[in-house]
Amino acid sequence: MKALEGVKVLDFTHVQSGPTCTQLLAWFGADVIKVERPGVGDATRKQLVDVPGADSLYFTMLNHNKRSIELNSKNETGKEILTKLIETCDILVENFAPGALDRMGFSWERIQEINPRIIMASVKGFGPGKYEDCKVYENVAQCAGGAASTTGFRDGPPLVTGAQIGDSGTGLHLCLGIVTALYQREKSGRGQKVLAPMQDGVINLCRVKLRDQQRLEVGPLKEYSQFGEGVEFGDATPRAGNDSGGGQPGRILKCKGWETDPNAYTYFITQAAVWEKICDVIDEPEWKTKDGYATPGDRLDKLNEIFGRIEEWTMTKTKFEVMDICNPLNIPVGPILSTKEIIEDEGLRATGTIVDVDHPERGRYTTVGCPIKLSDSPVDVERSPLLGEHTVEILQQVLGYAGEDLERVIGSGAVGEPKRVAAE
Ligand code: CAO
16 A cells, blocks of 8 residues: 555646656655657657667656656547546646646636646746746756855856756655645645745745845854855855855865865864864864864864865875764764765665666666655655557546547547557
8 A cells, every 4th residue: 555545646747847746646656647748748758868769867767657648638639538637636737838728728717617626736937926927947946046146156156056956846845735735635625726836946945045144134154164264245145165054164075086086075064062073083182172273163264274174184085984984973974975876875775765677668777766765655666658658548447438439539639649568
């Protein structure tokens, strides 16, 4: 038994933000029916193709455990089928450009008329306001949500981060909204509309930077390296390089091999509670009591010197040796892991966070499994569907089409050519 067993999802999502959300719902046990344009499908199927003729990793890694139906929602028979899907499903998830569903003839009002219990969940770039009509991609959201202006080094341009906080981050927000609405429906009997704007999701993840914005109004941000370096603050939260976001100073430091390995680095936090142990490890025992070094406040204007000395030590060790020495002492450190190291990590494989999956067109590939672990709802990662792989199955089993009616629908051009599954 899976947590969301019996829940049916009409998955009208594409690219990354929406598919991340519906993939989680599928992993939690929902029956996720991905509706795709006949012959075309989700644009990511053919983006960044690495195996000619096969669905890309971009698509496969975001669409596990789903079923695919080809459906032209702008054709009359397509609309008939879509209406039946709305009648049958508990949740509709979409991340079309603003207004696209209305243009198809499926406004929220119409959807509620068809099924008052349905939860309609949408990702849009912006919430209501002057930008609500914009099409938005990951990096636009990172920029508009405060992440870019606060990422990078003070003397460099704003930076976007590799973590897809705009797309996958918003997918997570949407997913929480959906299960919350589902829970409320248990009591109210009514569906509702769930909206997760990408800008808002990024702002939520940048909460501590908005905290700092308001602290800045009453004085300099003393834990930022900039303060110790005597550089004046402007009127907005600055980029803080690799400074830690909390009250304990932290930096990324070189480790043994950094000259040739771009990831031979460690994060190192000079947490106040373990200052004495840090002094012992780096062989500066007098710093424990020395004037100007003994208390966190005193150290703020000497962070460059202190981290410079710690780095002299970390450069004599590999990032894993730093971890092995510091961990037992409760000194917070973290190796900078490359994507290669993560994919090869036995521990992550053992927990199902990194998994290998077989695919009939592309063979075996590695993917990220479910990052959320439920003790009573285990996740089995199943390959993504081929385009229209389940069209006939869904028409028959979910919507009850049979005989001449099924022939009519298939012959209408609304559902593409019925597919045969490639031999597995
Ligand atoms: N049958 C018929 N038509 C279909 C269809 C189907 N099964 N599926 C989609 N379409 C149509 C849509 O109705 C739309 O038609 P109109 O323009 O006539 O309304 C058209 O396909 C294009 O849809 P779109 O505008 O959503 O797609 P796009 O590639 O132009 O834009 C994106 C992509 C992501 C910028 C846009 O969808 C968007 O802003 N989404 C919301 C924000 C978001 O999720 N962004 C993150 C994406 S991940 O980086």
